[in-house]
Amino acid sequence: MQIMIVDDDPTSRTILQAVLEKWGFETMLASDGEEAWNLMQQENSPRLLLVDWMMPGIDGPTLCRKIREEMSRESFYILMLTARDSRKDLIMGLESGADDYIGKPWDNEELKARLNVGRRILQLQNESSRRQRLQGVLEMAGAVCHELNQPLQVVSGYTEMLMTEVKEDDPIRESLEKILEGVEKMGNLTSKLMQITDYQTRGYLDGKLSIIDINKSAKE
Amino acid sequence: MNVVNKKILAVDDEPAIRTMMKLLQRQAGWQVDTAASAEEALEMVSHENYDVYFLDLNLPGIDGIELCRRIKAIKPDAVAYAVTGYASNLHKQECLNAGFTDYFTKPVKLSELVKAARQVD
Numbered sequence: 382m383q384i385m386i387v388d389d390d391p392t393s394r395t396i397l398q399a400v401l402e403k404w405g406f407e408t409m410l411a412s413d414g415e416e417a418w419n420l421m422q423q424e425n426s427p428r429l430l431l432v433d434w435m436m437p438g439i440d441g442p443t444l445c446r447k448i449r450e451e452m453s454r455e456s457f458y459i460l461m462l463t464a465r466d467s468r469k470d471l472i473m474g475l476e477s478g479a480d481d482y483i484g485k486p487w488d489n490e491e492l493k494a495r496l497n498v499g500r501r502i503l504q505l506q507n508e509s510s511r512r513q514r515l516q517g518v519l520e521m522a523g524a525v526c527h528e529l530n531q532p533l534q535v536v537s538g539y540t541e542m543l544m545t546e547v548k549e550d551d552p553i554r555e556s557l558e559k560i561l562e563g564v565e566k567m568g569n570l571t572s573k574l575m576q577i578t579d580y581q582t583r584g585y586l587d588g589k590l591s592i593i594d595i596n597k598s599a600k601e
Numbered sequence: 602m603n604v605v606n607k608k609i610l611a612v613d614d615e616p617a618i619r620t621m622m623k624l625l626q627r628q629a630g631w632q633v634d635t636a637a638s639a640e641e642a643l644e645m646v647s648h649e650n651y652d653v654y655f656l657d658l659n660l661p662g663i664d665g666i667e668l669c670r671r672i673k674a675i676k677p678d679a680v681a682y683a684v685t686g687y688a689s690n691l692h693k694q695e696c697l698n699a700g701f702t703d704y705f706t707k708p709v710k711l712s713e714l715v716k717a718a719r720q721v722d
Contacts, residue, residue, distance in 0.1 A: 530686035530707035531615055537708040538621040568708045
């Protein structure tokens with residue numbers, strides 16, 4: 382899992398980076414709140430953040446508030462690093478939007494355990510939103526199959542009937558065959574929709590949009 | 602072709618599909634009756650012996666699966682095919698449990714239905 386380390390102190394950043402990478406995290410570094418905020422606007426930026434409280438410019442609590450206010454639809458887990466240990470400060474930190482905190486200087490084992498809590502929560506959220514999306518897709522697929530297969534049956538059945546009434550060399554026959562080919566393609570598509578078991582998307586229109594990849598999402 | 606005068610009952614709530622099934626009468630030389638609901642079908646089954654049943658699963662009121670169970674209860678030898686617009690794997694198993702011989706997913710070729718009916722002695 383990717384994690385963003387936000388700390389203005391280069392030594393802390395380096396130490397944290399080394400330790401976290403040893404534990405299997407991929408790290409992204411930001412030297413202050415503003416840089417972190419800018420990095421977070423990029424696609425696939427980390428969801429797990431380790432944020433120092435005291436930083437010039439946008440400090441830890443301000444960054445948390447900004448994330449919770451302006452990116453409220455996305456899930457992040459923020460662990461705040463702080464030398465402050467008064468109850469009032471800790472409450473303020475949590476209320477600004479941090480999920481947890483750890484005191485400076487930190488204990489490595491405790492840091493690891495707290496980050497693992499964040500990792501677990503993010504994985505659960507991820508899994509739950511994936512299931513919800515899949516459920517939505519399945520309901521939509523069911524409705525599409527149900528509503529579309531009925532008229533497709535009408536088109537295909539009546540075309541088949543017409544075919545029996547035109548002679549082998551009648552040019553209309555070719556047109557009727559084309560209609561049946563089209564219906565067959567649509568039928569194959571709706572049948573794939575009925576086999577969807579996964580949520581997979583693909584880029585569309587040069588990646589400007591994302592659409593369900595029916596082939597990948599459907600079970601073979 | 603050996604024309605066996607089969608009696609078919611097709612149940613579908615879509616009028617265009619009922620008309621289409623009626624047209625099979627002319628094509629295959631069978632007697633094809635149609636019903637728009639399970640209730641109507643059960644009434645017909647009570648005083649007519651059909652050789653083959655084509656049942657849509659999604660019907661208003663009693664659904665196609667329950668209809669199949671009821672037909673099989675009265676006529677255990679009845680051969681019924683499910684013709685459905687949407688069939689999940691769960692549905693398919695339920696169809697077989699209800700007594701359907703097989704199921705077809707719409708759009709199905711009429712020639713497939715004719716073939717299935719021909720296999721019935």
